[in-house]
Amino acid sequence: MEKWINWLGRDQLQSELSPDLRDEMPSGLESRPAFVKEGSRYRCGRCGSICCLRQAYPCICKQHCYYCRECIQLGKVRACDRLISLPETGGFKPLEQPVLKWKGILSPQQEEASKDILQTVRQGGTRIVWAVTGAGKTEMLFEAVAEGLAEGKRVCIASPRIDVCLELSPRLQEAFDQVDMTTLYGGSGEVYRRTQLVIATTHQLLRFKEAFDVMIVDEIDAFPYYLNEALYYAAKKALVLGGSQIFLTATPDRQMLKAIRSGRIDATILPARYHKHPLPVPEARLLKGSLGHGLAGSCNASAHLLRLLQKKRRCLVFIPTILYMEILLPDFERQFKDWRFAWVHSKDPERKEKIQQMRQGELDFLLTTTILERGVTFADIDVIVVKADHAVYTEAALVQIAGRAGRSSAYPEGEVTFYCEHWTRPIKRSIRQIEAMNRTARKRGLLQ
Amino acid sequence: MSCCGWCGTVVTPPISVSRLLTFDTHPDKLCTLCRNKMIVLSSCKRCSECCRIVQEITVCSDCLMWRSLYPKLSSGHTALYAYNERAKDIMTAFKLKGDCELAYLFSDDIRRALKIFPANTCFVPVPSAEESLSIRGFNPVELLLEAAGVNYDKALTASRDTGRQAKKNRKERLRTRQPFTLCPKRSKAIADKPVVIVDDVYTTGRTLYHALEAISPCQPSSLQTFSLFR
Ligand SMILES: [Zn+2]
Ligand SMILES: [Zn+2]
Numbered sequence: 001m002e003k004w005i006n007w008l009g010r011d012q013l014q015s016e017l018s019p020d021l022r023d024e025m026p027s028g029l030e031s032r033p034a035f036v037k038e039g040s041r042y043r044c045g046r047c048g049s050i051c052c053l054r055q056a057y058p059c060i061c062k063q064h065c066y067y068c069r070e071c072i073q074l075g076k077v078r079a080c081d082r083l084i085s086l087p088e089t090g091g092f093k094p095l096e097q098p099v100l101k102w103k104g105i106l107s108p109q110q111e112e113a114s115k116d117i118l119q120t121v122r123q124g125g126t127r128i129v130w131a132v133t134g135a136g137k138t139e140m141l142f143e144a145v146a147e148g149l150a151e152g153k154r155v156c157i158a159s160p161r162i163d164v165c166l167e168l169s170p171r172l173q174e175a176f177d178q179v180d181m182t183t184l185y186g187g188s189g190e191v192y193r194r195t196q197l198v199i200a201t202t203h204q205l206l207r208f209k210e211a212f213d214v215m216i217v218d219e220i221d222a223f224p225y226y227l228n229e230a231l232y233y234a235a236k237k238a239l240v241l242g243g244s245q246i247f248l249t250a251t252p253d254r255q256m257l258k259a260i261r262s263g264r265i266d267a268t269i270l271p272a273r274y275h276k277h278p279l280p281v282p283e284a285r286l287l288k289g290s291l292g293h294g295l296a297g298s299c300n301a302s303a304h305l306l307r308l309l310q311k312k313r314r315c316l317v318f319i320p321t322i323l324y325m326e327i328l329l330p331d332f333e334r335q336f337k338d339w340r341f342a343w344v345h346s347k348d349p350e351r352k353e354k355i356q357q358m359r360q361g362e363l364d365f366l367l368t369t370t371i372l373e374r375g376v377t378f379a380d381i382d383v384i385v386v387k388a389d390h391a392v393y394t395e396a397a398l399v400q401i402a403g404r405a406g407r408s409s410a411y412p413e414g415e416v417t418f419y420c421e422h423w424t425r426p427i428k429r430s431i432r433q434i435e436a437m438n439r440t441a442r443k444r445g446l447l448q
Numbered sequence: 449m450s451c452c453g454w455c456g457t458v459v460t461p462p463i464s465v466s467r468l469l470t471f472d473t474h475p476d477k478l479c480t481l482c483r484n485k486m487i488v489l490s491s492c493k494r495c496s497e498c499c500r501i502v503q504e505i506t507v508c509s510d511c512l513m514w515r516s517l518y519p520k521l522s523s524g525h526t527a528l529y530a531y532n533e534r535a536k537d538i539m540t541a542f543k544l545k546g547d548c549e550l551a552y553l554f555s556d557d558i559r560r561a562l563k564i565f566p567a568n569t570c571f572v573p574v575p576s577a578e579e580s581l582s583i584r585g586f587n588p589v590e591l592l593l594e595a596a597g598v599n600y601d602k603a604l605t606a607s608r609d610t611g612r613q614a615k616k617n618r619k620e621r622l623r624t625r626q627p628f629t630l631c632p633k634r635s636k637a638i639a640d641k642p643v644v645i646v647d648d649v650y651t652t653g654r655t656l657y658h659a660l661e662a663i664s665p666c667q668p669s670s671l672q673t674f675s676l677f678r
């Protein structure tokens with residue numbers, strides 16, 4: 001049993017068990033087939049996705065087997081394999097009061113949200129926390145996490161994005177300094193160790209089964225909605241029966257909005273930023289002619305950028321795809337040769353350095369694909385979106401992009417402009433959503 | 449809607465009649481961006497013998513060495529793409545992670561390239577070592593050929609465990625001893641026919657020259673080699 005202590009609440013492939021574990025299989029071990037047949041289809045038992053391979057492939061079992069492509073990054077799940085799990089039993093080291101070492105002050109709306117979350121942690125069930133960009137989400141989790149940990153509950157804070165996990169990790173370790181904690185993400189290189197508090201990417205949650213009493217998922221909207229099903233599956237599988245789930249989002253999807261409006265799901269809405277200024281409302285400008293044929297020719301967006309730069313404003317310019325960026329870059333280099341700027345995209349190895357340069361004011365503007373749509377904040381910037389009617393800009397993405405402006409309390413204002421050839425639903429809806437949040441905040445007296 | 453078989457980016461492929469007729473909606477082809485990352489060897493200055501990218505179009509030093517070692521075997525090699533970082537990433541996902549479905553990424557390219565050989569050509573895949581076969585469960589070369597719809601002849605077997613090629617450095621690779629044996633049952637079928645030995649990646653040429661040497665006793669009418677990457 002000693003050997004197995006680390007594997008409480010884990011969901012593992014039988015083929016991956018180390019020989020010393022295999023020698024000593026404890027009682028209470030649950031074993032189930034890796035693939036479940038549903039009618040004519042197969043579902044992966046680890047990630048819950050339907051297998052859509054065109055054929056079965058030769059396998060280590062000498063037969064032809066299906067495998068799961070969706071979670072292959074965590075190791076190949078073959079149809080002939082089994083999944084092994086051992087129920088979590090708790091029994092973590094008791095903690096001394098106060099568990100929470102954080103001494104900051106919550107705003108009135110954070111205070112309210114914190115109470116709601118605490119209630120859900122006590123009672124179990126699911127709660128959505130819908131907080132605008134810059135509302136200060138992490139702090140309002142602290143009280144509930146502290147109580148959960150003090151009661152010996154196992155707590156997980158997850159996000160689809162590694163950046164978010166890496167940013168959360170030191171803040172939480174500082175706030176809960178006596179709690180044993182690990183941060184799990186693909187490529188961390190660390191050997192897994194069972195701890196009471198876990199920070200993990202949502203992908204890593206697939207490696208757990210009924211492990212956590214409290215599951216908090218930040219930025220559930222970070223990926224396109226069709227990936228959400230997998231995220232909810234992972235969160236649910238890693239949660240003990242009757243546990244508490246808290247989902248945090250700045251931009252709920254349609255389905256979730258419906259559930260919130262109809263009251264089918266408990267929700268807490270934070271419509272105001274921590275600094276109590278309204279969110280900058282984007283202005284959409286319709287352009288005639290294609291931007292794809294060069295920015296210089298259409299001149300509107302670049303003229304606008306030039307005007308802002310001459311006013312000594314610094315800007316983030318969003319370009320839909322890397323391909324567009326490559327097309328537009330020569331134009332930018334010609335037109336803005338007297339200005340300091342850089343461009344970043346998701347595959348850029350120097351991405352961190354460039355973001356740092358922008359932060360330190362060494363750049364006048366930064367061209368970026370959607371990778372900077374969330375997470376990264378710069379003080380006092382304006383935002384321009386080129387070709388905002390492109391398909392990569394969902395409603396959630398546009399709300400997030402607009403949320404880059406006016407983040408610091410010293411400079412709560414910023415200008416957000418969408419350049420587009422057509423009005424699209426995401427453009428209309430994102431503007432409407434931001435206006436609605438400002439209205440709610442004003443009505444509730446949360447703005448200065 | 450269809451997605452790039454490698455990076456998952458949504459692409460709108462040109463609608464083709466054959467695609468509609470076969471209801472082939474599987475995401476297996478590369479998007480423009482990924483395709484641009486692949487280096488097509490036929491449009492590069494390359495060694496006339498092994499397709500390696502070189503400054504001057506001649507026979508490269510490696511090929512000269514192989515010629516002196518195996519004067520009668522040398523016969524020409526065809527490779528489709530350079531084995532650059534992107535190609536390495538794809539092969540890692542395919543062979544190490546075991547994502548077999550990736551075999552279809554290049555099925556069109558391989559089918560087209562192998563059509564150039566005469567109709568009665570025997571395509572012989574390089575066999576997997578016993579050890580890697582038991583870890584992976586599949587032979588990557590055979591999968592590539594199956595995905596391309598090319599019939600092949602398993603005329604060679606890996607007789608002795610030589611350890612994983614990828615773990616060896618260049619010198620160690622060049623020094624390995626003959627790991628292949630001719631399957632006696634198949635050798636008659638091959639005699640007097642053109643033979644093309646197929647591998648996934650051509651690195652030093654050691655593996656393919658071993659295969660050539662092993663197959664030559666059954667006297668094919670011609671002997672060539674093919675690899676997806678060089
Ligand atoms: Zn799976
Ligand atoms: Zn199998």
Ligand SMILES: [Zn+2]
Nearest residue numbers: 452455479482
């Ligand atoms: Zn791609």
Ligand SMILES: [Zn+2]
Nearest residue numbers: 495498508511
């Ligand atoms: Zn050569």
